[in-house]
Amino acid sequence: MSAPDDHSGEDHGGLNRPRQVASAPEGRVVPTVRVQEAPFDLAAESAALVAGRVDVGGLASFVGLCRADDGLAALVLEHYPGMTERAIAGIAAEACARWPLTGCTVIHRHGRLEPGAPIVLVLTASSHRAAALESCAFLIDWLKTRAPFWKREEFAGGAERWVEAKAEDDAAAARWEMRGA
Amino acid sequence: MRVLYFAWVRQKVGVAEEDVSPPPEVRDVAGLVAWLAARSPGHAAAFAQARQIRAAVNQEFATPDASLAGAEEVAFFPPVTGG
Numbered sequence: 001m002s003a004p005d006d007h008s009g010e011d012h013g014g015l016n017r018p019r020q021v022a023s024a025p026e027g028r029v030v031p032t033v034r035v036q037e038a039p040f041d042l043a044a045e046s047a048a049l050v051a052g053r054v055d056v057g058g059l060a061s062f063v064g065l066c067r068a069d070d071g072l073a074a075l076v077l078e079h080y081p082g083m084t085e086r087a088i089a090g091i092a093a094e095a096c097a098r099w100p101l102t103g104c105t106v107i108h109r110h111g112r113l114e115p116g117a118p119i120v121l122v123l124t125a126s127s128h129r130a131a132a133l134e135s136c137a138f139l140i141d142w143l144k145t146r147a148p149f150w151k152r153e154e155f156a157g158g159a160e161r162w163v164e165a166k167a168e169d170d171a172a173a174a175r176w177e178m179r180g181a
Numbered sequence: 182m183r184v185l186y187f188a189w190v191r192q193k194v195g196v197a198e199e200d201v202s203p204p205p206e207v208r209d210v211a212g213l214v215a216w217l218a219a220r221s222p223g224h225a226a227a228f229a230q231a232r233q234i235r236a237a238v239n240q241e242f243a244t245p246d247a248s249l250a251g252a253e254e255v256a257f258f259p260p261v262t263g264g
Contacts, residue, residue, distance in 0.1 A: 064264055077263070078188055080256060083240035108263065120264055140264055148237070148256075149263025150188035162189050165260035 031092035031104040035084050037111040040121050049103040049125050056102050058129035060136035062122040068115035073154045075163075077110040077119070080148035084108070091142045095124065098138070099131040106139060108147065112154075138176050145173040182249075184217065186227070187258035190234060193227035203249075210236045211245035213255060227257070235260055 032048075034040075042063060050056045066075050092104050103125040113119055122139045126132040151163040185198045207216045214236075218228040228234060236243045237256040249255070 079263070080185070080187055080237070080240070080258070083237055083256070086240055144264030145261065146242075147263045148187070148258065148261050150259060151262045152188070162259065163262040165262055169264075 029096045029101050029103060031089065031096060031106065033085060033088045033092055033105075034107045035079060035081075035088070036107065036109060039109070039118060040107045042118075042121060045105050045107065045121060045123055049105055049123055053102060053125075055127055056125045057127045058132040059123065059125045060129075060132035062120075062136050062140050063118050064120040064140065066113045066115050066117045066119055071156050072115060073156050074115075075113045075119070076152040076154060077113065078150045078152065079108075079110045083148050087147045088143065091139060091146055094142070095135045095139050099124075099126060099135040101126050101131060101135055104135070104139075106143070108143070108149065110149065141169075141172045141176060144169045182252055183254045184213075185254065185256040187256065189259055190227045190257050193223055195221070195223040208249055209245065210238065210243050210247045210249065210255070213249060214245070214257070217257075233259060 032045075042061060046059055046061065050059060066072075088106050088108065092106055095101065095104060101124055103123070105121065105123040107121040109117075109119055120140070120143065122136050122143070124132045124135045124139065126135070145165075152160055153163060154160045182201055182203065183198060184201055186194045186196065191197050201217070201220075203213060203216050207213050211231075214228050214231055214234070218225050231245075234257050236245070236247070237258075238247055238249065238252045239254055240256075243255075
């Protein structure tokens with residue numbers, strides 16, 4: 001299935017394991033965290049995470065978008081400036097501690113976002129796919145329950161309501177709790 | 182002490198933030214909620230369902246029994262709904 005030169009992040013083990021060494025020095029990954037009103041550029045952020053490196057075998061991405069449920073006209077995201085950045089940085093640091101990541105980017109937008117608009121970007125890079133995919137899922141699950149954002153829905157007729165926290169989001173976040181910690 | 186309100190808690194209280202000086206017997210988050218709730222009808226409405234309110238002390242999530250010792254900034258808000 002895999003070509004001999006396939007260094008796509010699959011863990012072939014043994015002789016087929018990629019032999020390149022990291023171009024960046026060993027050490028702690030410093031996650032990129034931004035909270036902004038402006039849109040983000042998935043391609044540019046992805047390129048930035050792997051630029052100049054040859055130790056990245058997998059890059060996982062999650063983009064959360066605004067859905068047009070029930071005639072929604074817009075979502076208005078409020079957040080807690082200061083705490084938001086701290087909370088996301090803490091969650092990203094937790095991901096870097098749990099998985100061997102080479103890079104991590106989290107960008108969360110706030111303000112008024114219309115259906116189809118991207119809301120949140122999570123990027124994780126690692127030598128192997130499992131770490132990238134798992135840490136990406138972990139990050140978005142914990143962002144939903146641990147980052148201080150609140151969504152208000154605006155509807156075409158002028159009605160509005162605050163989105164309520166969902167039990168399934170708590171359950172999704174809870175599956176990453178460390179047992180015995 | 183600076184107190185911040187977010188989302189529908191802010192709407193019900195009527196202000197986004199205020200400086201308050203609670204008496205010394207207000208020692209924890211739950212005590213502050215009870216004290217703030219008596220400040221105005223808006224505060225009372227915001228804190229009427231205490232179970233739906235979350236708090237942060239100095240920008241860290243805090244439980245109702247969390248101490249206010251050293252608290253410079255306390256925030257109240259609904260459960261978060263980002264992502």
